[in-house]
Amino acid sequence: MAEEKTVHKHYHYNETDDFASYLEQMAKEGWEFEEWTSGLLFRKAKPADVHYAVDIFPRAKNMDERPEQDTLEFSEYCRAAGWRMVDSKGKFCIFRRIRDDAVPIVSDEERFSNVTKAEAFQRIFMFAFMAVYLVLFLWIMFDVGFPDRTLSKYWHGIVLVWIVLSVMETGKLISFIRWRIMAGRQFSSGEKVYYGNHNRPHWSEGDLAGILIGVFLIALAISDGAVYLAIMLAVVLAIVLIMRIYLGHGRPSRRNKIFIMILITIIVIAIPFMIHLMMK
Amino acid sequence: MAREKFKTLTEPMYYILLALFEERRGIDIMDVVQQISEKRVSVGPGTLYAMLQKFEDNDIIVTTRTEGRQKWYIITERGKQMLLGEMERQRQMLQDGEHVLSKKQ
Numbered sequence: 001m002a003e004e005k006t007v008h009k010h011y012h013y014n015e016t017d018d019f020a021s022y023l024e025q026m027a028k029e030g031w032e033f034e035e036w037t038s039g040l041l042f043r044k045a046k047p048a049d050v051h052y053a054v055d056i057f058p059r060a061k062n063m064d065e066r067p068e069q070d071t072l073e074f075s076e077y078c079r080a081a082g083w084r085m086v087d088s089k090g091k092f093c094i095f096r097r098i099r100d101d102a103v104p105i106v107s108d109e110e111r112f113s114n115v116t117k118a119e120a121f122q123r124i125f126m127f128a129f130m131a132v133y134l135v136l137f138l139w140i141m142f143d144v145g146f147p148d149r150t151l152s153k154y155w156h157g158i159v160l161v162w163i164v165l166s167v168m169e170t171g172k173l174i175s176f177i178r179w180r181i182m183a184g185r186q187f188s189s190g191e192k193v194y195y196g197n198h199n200r201p202h203w204s205e206g207d208l209a210g211i212l213i214g215v216f217l218i219a220l221a222i223s224d225g226a227v228y229l230a231i232m233l234a235v236v237l238a239i240v241l242i243m244r245i246y247l248g249h250g251r252p253s254r255r256n257k258i259f260i261m262i263l264i265t266i267i268v269i270a271i272p273f274m275i276h277l278m279m280k
Numbered sequence: 281m282a283r284e285k286f287k288t289l290t291e292p293m294y295y296i297l298l299a300l301f302e303e304r305r306g307i308d309i310m311d312v313v314q315q316i317s318e319k320r321v322s323v324g325p326g327t328l329y330a331m332l333q334k335f336e337d338n339d340i341i342v343t344t345r346t347e348g349r350q351k352w353y354i355i356t357e358r359g360k361q362m363l364l365g366e367m368e369r370q371r372q373m374l375q376d377g378e379h380v381l382s383k384k385q
Contacts, residue, residue: 055326059333073349077325080307103310106326 005031008039010203012172013091013119014179016054018196023052023094033094035087036065038248051097053083055105056114060091062122063258065251067093078105091118112187115195116180123173130166137162154229157220161213207244211237232275236268286340289366292323296331297363300355303344306332309353335359 007026011019023033027050031042059070067075067088075085075093082102083095095105106114141155175197183193214237221230243264246252252260286293292313299312306328313323323331332353335341340359344352355363 057326058330069349073351074325074329076349077307077310077329081310081325083325103322104324106324106330110327110330 002044004034004041004043006037006039006041008203008207010206011054011092012176013056013122014115014176014183014195015197015200016056016092016115016195018200019054019092019094020052021196023054024050027052033086036089036248036251038245052086053095053097053105055093055095055111056091056118057088057093058091058114058117060088060093061254062090064088064090064254065247065257066253068254081105108187108193111195112183112193116183119176120180123176126169127173130162130169134159134162134166152224154217154220154224154226157217161216165213211241214240228272228275232272235271235275239264239267286338286362288369289363291321292327293331294363294366295321296323296328296335297340297355297359300341300353300359303352303354306351306353 009022026033026042027045027048030045030047032045032048032050033052034041034043057071057074059074060068064071067085071085071088071093075088078085078093078095079098082097082099083105084098086094086096088094137155137159141152141159179197183195186193214233218230218233218237221227221233243260246260247257289297295313295317296309298316299309304312307325309328309332310323310325313321332341336343336353339356340362341353342356344354346352
């Protein structure tokens with residue numbers, strides 16, 4: 001029997017209660033959460049009633065792959081109060097209760113504020129990102145200087161994919177706004193706010209969708225006769241995949257991740273020129 | 281600026297600053313607050329950590345030393361003035377309340 005397993009689940013910042021419940025359920029079934037890798041890594045253990053707290057640490061950055069200095073310092077305070085930090089990623093911190101008299105990590109007010117700020121930033125940023133690129137793609141496609149692009153299957157494909165992704169992102173933003181209004185009312189009337197959405201399956205669909213979209217665009221470029229473009233896309237897709245695997249398993253520090261991201265950006269920008277030179 | 285922001289202190293703020301009249305290690309403040317308030321007030325680690333950062337950013341407390349991930353803090357002169365001002369305000373409130381109630385009885 002396998003001693004460990006990795007589960008690919010994704011939670012939003014306003015789903016910390018769902019996340020903690022899931023970890024507690026896994027512990028009951030004999031799977032103890034160990035750390036983040038490419039997904040959530042669980043190790044086989046004796047079935048136990050474990051109490052987890054999933055909290056948002058505002059000083060952490062969304063890009064953090066592992067606990068940074070501030071988070072480690074914060075974890076010392078939590079340990080003294082009866083919570084052992086198991087792991088952290090982005091602004092998520094996962095704690096396991098080690099004392100029955102452990103006091104809550106933050107007050108209800110702070111929790112509400114930390115969760116809503118973190119999730120609002122994430123949703124608005126992603127929505128703006130998708131919208132800006134959608135406008136850019138449409139502009140490139142319909143710009144009078146590039147009439148061939150209005151007929152190109154490849155550009156139709158890009159715009160179609162981007163519209164689908166933008167609609168999905170808009171759905172997430174609307175869903176968050178609805179949750180925020182409802183939770184805000186509950187909070188103001190003194191009711192307990194539930195941080196989660198029982199109905200959402202929490203699939204971690206991002207990587208699979210990314211691969212499918214990449215392959216779809218490569219196929220479109222080939223059928224459009226754009227060989228350079230197809231090769232370029234294939235190389236970019238391979239680099240992005242290697243980077244994703246490295247980030248999941250290597251878990252670089254914030255500083256190293258910034259360095260890697262800059263390096264990848266330079267490589268991706270340089271690829272078209274390199275391929276063009278090679279094909280000459 | 282700091283005075284405006286912390287014009288009135290919340291209960292946890294008040295007790296954290298009281299605890300820092302002596303130099304203390306950050307993580308010990310939670311226990312000290314419980315002792316001072318006779319277990320009436322407890323401050324969570326997230327609340328305390330965030331509060332210490334805000335106080336330090338506003339020169340209300342200062343880090344005296346750092347050892348690994350542990351830091352020691354003490355209240356500054358500015359913080360003391362702020363705390364004493366808050367105590368005076370609360371004393372005044374209590375006095376006013378007692379004055380009004382004694383007239384009614």
